[in-house]
Amino acid sequence: xxxxxxxGVGLTANRFLTFYLQEEIYGVNIFDVKEIIAxxxxxxxxxxxxxxxxxxxxxxxxxxxxxxxxxFDMPEIEPHMYTSIVIIxxxxxNIGFIxxxxxxxxxxxxxxxxxxxxxxxxxxxxxxxxxxKQKNKVIMILDLVALFGEDELGVVQALxxxx
Amino acid sequence: xxxxxxxxxxxxxxxxxxxxMDIDILNYEESPxxxxxxxxxxxxxxxxxxxxNAFNFSRLGEFVHHFEDVLDFFxxxxxxxxxxxxxxxxxxxxxxxxxxxxxISERSGxxxxxxACLNQIQKIISTLKTTPEPAQATITCNDLAQExxxxxxxxxxxxxxxxxxxxxxxxxxxxxxxxxILTLDSDIYLRGFDHFLxxxxxxxxxxxxxxxxxxxxxxxxETFDSEYNYFRQVEIMYATxxxxxxIEEIFDFLEPQEYRIVATPRPTVAQPILNVVSEEPVExxxxxxxxxxxxxxxxxxxxxxxxxxxxxxxxxxxDSIGELVIAQNYLGENGKIKAVRDAEVTKTIENLSKITKxxxxxxxxxxxxxxxxxxxxxxxxVRDSSKKVGKPIHLVLQGxxxxxxxxxxxxxxxxxxxxxxxxxxxxxETNVEERRKAGKSDEGIVTLSAxxxxxxxxxxxxxxxxxxxxxxxxxxxxxxxxVKPEDELNEAQIYNLIMQPGFSxxxxxxxxxxxxxxxxxxxxxxxxxxxxxxxxxxxxxxxxFLIILPLTLAIIDGMIVRSSEKIFIIPTLCIIxxxxxxxxxxxxxxxxxxxxxxxxxxxxxxxxxxxxELDTQKPNAWESTLVCIENQKGKFALLVDELVGRQQVxxxxxxxxxxxxxxxxxxxxxxxxxxxxxxxxxxxx
Numbered sequence: 001x002x003x004x005x006x007x008g009v010g011l012t013a014n015r016f017l018t019f020y021l022q023e024e025i026y027g028v029n030i031f032d033v034k035e036i037i038a039x040x041x042x043x044x045x046x047x048x049x050x051x052x053x054x055x056x057x058x059x060x061x062x063x064x065x066x067x068x069x070x071x072f073d074m075p076e077i078e079p080h081m082y083t084s085i086v087i088i089x090x091x092x093x094n095i096g097f098i099x100x101x102x103x104x105x106x107x108x109x110x111x112x113x114x115x116x117x118x119x120x121x122x123x124x125x126x127x128x129x130x131x132x133k134q135k136n137k138v139i140m141i142l143d144l145v146a147l148f149g150e151d152e153l154g155v156v157q158a159l160x161x162x163x
Numbered sequence: 164x165x166x167x168x169x170x171x172x173x174x175x176x177x178x179x180x181x182x183x184m185d186i187d188i189l190n191y192e193e194s195p196x197x198x199x200x201x202x203x204x205x206x207x208x209x210x211x212x213x214x215x216n217a218f219n220f221s222r223l224g225e226f227v228h229h230f231e232d233v234l235d236f237f238x239x240x241x242x243x244x245x246x247x248x249x250x251x252x253x254x255x256x257x258x259x260x261x262x263x264x265x266x267i268s269e270r271s272g273x274x275x276x277x278x279a280c281l282n283q284i285q286k287i288i289s290t291l292k293t294t295p296e297p298a299q300a301t302i303t304c305n306d307l308a309q310e311x312x313x314x315x316x317x318x319x320x321x322x323x324x325x326x327x328x329x330x331x332x333x334x335x336x337x338x339x340x341x342x343x344i345l346t347l348d349s350d351i352y353l354r355g356f357d358h359f360l361x362x363x364x365x366x367x368x369x370x371x372x373x374x375x376x377x378x379x380x381x382x383x384x385e386t387f388d389s390e391y392n393y394f395r396q397v398e399i400m401y402a403t404x405x406x407x408x409x410i411e412e413i414f415d416f417l418e419p420q421e422y423r424i425v426a427t428p429r430p431t432v433a434q435p436i437l438n439v440v441s442e443e444p445v446e447x448x449x450x451x452x453x454x455x456x457x458x459x460x461x462x463x464x465x466x467x468x469x470x471x472x473x474x475x476x477x478x479x480x481x482d483s484i485g486e487l488v489i490a491q492n493y494l495g496e497n498g499k500i501k502a503v504r505d506a507e508v509t510k511t512i513e514n515l516s517k518i519t520k521x522x523x524x525x526x527x528x529x530x531x532x533x534x535x536x537x538x539x540x541x542x543x544x545v546r547d548s549s550k551k552v553g554k555p556i557h558l559v560l561q562g563x564x565x566x567x568x569x570x571x572x573x574x575x576x577x578x579x580x581x582x583x584x585x586x587x588x589x590x591x592e593t594n595v596e597e598r599r600k601a602g603k604s605d606e607g608i609v610t611l612s613a614x615x616x617x618x619x620x621x622x623x624x625x626x627x628x629x630x631x632x633x634x635x636x637x638x639x640x641x642x643x644x645x646v647k648p649e650d651e652l653n654e655a656q657i658y659n660l661i662m663q664p665g666f667s668x669x670x671x672x673x674x675x676x677x678x679x680x681x682x683x684x685x686x687x688x689x690x691x692x693x694x695x696x697x698x699x700x701x702x703x704x705x706x707x708f709l710i711i712l713p714l715t716l717a718i719i720d721g722m723i724v725r726s727s728e729k730i731f732i733i734p735t736l737c738i739i740x741x742x743x744x745x746x747x748x749x750x751x752x753x754x755x756x757x758x759x760x761x762x763x764x765x766x767x768x769x770x771x772x773x774x775x776e777l778d779t780q781k782p783n784a785w786e787s788t789l790v791c792i793e794n795q796k797g798k799f800a801l802l803v804d805e806l807v808g809r810q811q812v813x814x815x816x817x818x819x820x821x822x823x824x825x826x827x828x829x830x831x832x833x834x835x836x837x838x839x840x841x842x843x844x845x846x847x848x
Contacts, residue, residue, distance in 0.1 A: 046775035060486035
């Protein structure tokens with residue numbers, strides 16, 4: 001997966017699924033997206049970090065669901081008709097991400113992709129891999145491995161290892 | 164198929180054969196008159212030899228070759244192997260196993276004892292063969308030509324051809340006598356055929372009464388070519404109900420001039436037989452033996468029509484069935500559909516539910532295998548341990564046909580070995596006098612049984628030894644600091660102490676057990692498959708280890724409870740009872756600790772919502788439901804809002820993300836499609 005990101009050549013590498021959190025647009029590499037489903041009920045798991053909304057049933061498999069708003073320190077809101085869960089595959093595991101609204105799939109030319117600025121976003125910049133300019137909008141491309149890669153998983157495990 | 168893949172298949176097969184050989188040898192020891200069993204062992208070794216050489220596993224090939232010789236000797240003589248021979252057989256199987264490992268890992272050299280065992284095998288052959296018939300003596304030689312018994316050719320024994328009429332006497336029912344003449348070309352082996360292939364196929368549809376082989380001028384050892392067919396002509400007397408056309412099908416792949424099938428009518432009119440060119444034909448296969456063997460092969464073929472399936476695929480199928488069950492439940496519980504009061508709809512939904520259940524059961528049964536193989540393996544364990552500690556032991560097996568989840572079988576083997584060794588080493592009296600005094604037989608009896616009880620599978624290991632000395636166990640546990648003097652323990656808890664890490668009551672650490680790791684491993688292994696171990700014992704009558712396992716790994720019987728508006732599942736296996744206490748039975752120690760009086764016991768109250776940090780509410784215990792749960796540490800009363808019901812649930816892991824989340828062991832998808840968490844009772848208190 002790392003390699004795919006690193007190459008960054010051609011159209012295919014620059015296809016992103018964009019979605020809204022509050023007023024901001026974020027993007028993830030379309031190849032990491034397994035599917036998008038409507039918001040559904042999740043079961044909270046005790047003694048896990050707050051941003052982990054719980055688990056849900058994805059056609060018989062139980063997968064964790066993360067509330068992106070909480071993860072990015074945004075105010076929680078009640079789910080509405082646009083609230084969706086984006087199922088993303090990280091290291092072969094499926095994880096659901098709750099987002100405010102899924103927008104579209106976009107192709108971005110290489111020259112419109114730049115490194116993230118040091119400030120100016122609600123989100124800790126270590127989760128932002130790139131900024132992509134598209135028409136008059138700016139899309140923040142998320143680095144999922146940084147977001148939920150080994151480090152974060154490690155934190156979750158360490159929390160519960162006190163058993 | 165790549166060579167690597169073929170090799171992988173060979174290794175798998177070889178392991179199966181070796182495992183089976185072990186069991187067969189032990190069974191053969193019990194009934195030495197059973198030649199069929201010996202033949203079975205021989206066949207296994209023979210297959211192994213062939214494949215080993217094909218993969219250039221020369222060390223394995225060499226060893227197996229000699230082992231085969233010994234077996235062949237016993238197979239074809241009336242001599243029954245002695246106990247020491249059987250020991251050698253078993254030792255050989257061990258070495259085959261080790262040699263195979265050497266070959267697989269491409270290590271050089273030979274495993275320990277390889278040479279010694281090989282020497283012993285050769286010694287057996289040379290001492291035994293001095294007595295029997297001369298023909299057999301040649302078998303044991305390494306020389307290929309002699310192995311084939313070429314002296315038969317040197318001094319041809321003229322075989323008197325039986326009269327034609329004698330064959331007609333042996334016809335049964337509607338059978339017709341055929342004479343089949345095979346004049347196979349000399350390159351027949353290179354074309355992938357040999358005479359025996361046709362013999363085998365012929366015996367599927369009829370009986371071979373006799374065969375006459377006419378070899379070409381016998382060759383010398385120097386010129387012998389194993390890929391050259393030296394039999395110019397083979398004449399087969401064949402009895403069958405099939406038509407000539409059907410027989411011809413068997414020879415479809417041969418050139419037309421290579422075979423001739425002639426139906427021989429009954430000699431109402433005396434008819435001369437065909438002019439067979441046969442200079443000193445040799446009758447090879449003795450009729451009854453050939454017939455019997457062929458029948459056996461056929462029976463084995465019918466029995467073993469197994470299909471090897473990747474376990475992964477089976478799991479995927481199982482997952483899909485799980486989804487189907489959930490979807491079907493959803494349909495069944497859907498209010499809108501229920502509102503449609505239509506007989507057709509109701510019927511269809513009921514039908515669907517039935518079929519779904521059926522599919523579920525069938526898929527489940529695919530994973531279930533009889534526990535027999537695991538039990539049979541224990542024979543070897545008992546035999547070895549019995550020899551090692553010098554106590555005669557009789558192993559009794561019961562309920563070997565009980566079926567158990569495949570994954571569980573694998574996890575069960577080691578714990579069973581540990582328990583059995585422990586029983587033999589510590590349980591059974593060392594002194595026969597001691598046994599006699601207690602009115603027991605000289606032979607220690609270990610009983611291994613499997614049966615169903617209340618939705619669980621129980622594996623029981625029972626010995627008739629001296630029982631577990633409770634006092635000694637308790638003292639030892641005190642010494643080792645496993646218990647505190649102020650702890651009050653009941654009988655079961657004391658017995659459970661012997662499964663604590665670092666516990667061993669044996670005064671002398673023996674080779675078998677007593678390192679104080681064994682029984683601890685047992686507990687961990689059984690718990691990993693969601694089972695539990697119970698120990699009971701009666702002084703001087705023996706001890707019993709009960710392994711209680713869920714029917715399958717995938718499904719548990721769960722009690723559904725509600726706490727703070729959320730649903731949780733408690734495995735029913737851990738629940739003793741549930742009750743609502745009276746107000747005066749609830750006691751509060753200090754300001755926090757709560758206890759409840761249940762009959763004569765005082766149990767700590769554990770509030771589920773507090774343990775899981777769901778909320779901070781604190782309803783009165785006498786207005787809630789208490790579930791009495793037993794875990795490793797003892798009993799406690801879990802306080803929940805209410806019991807919802809009992810249900811079979813399909814266990815799903817929560818995945819790495821939640822690995823080791825305290826208090827939760829997994830999740831299950833409920834009828835409404837939502838996930839409920841399964842509680843891990845060991846971590847609640």
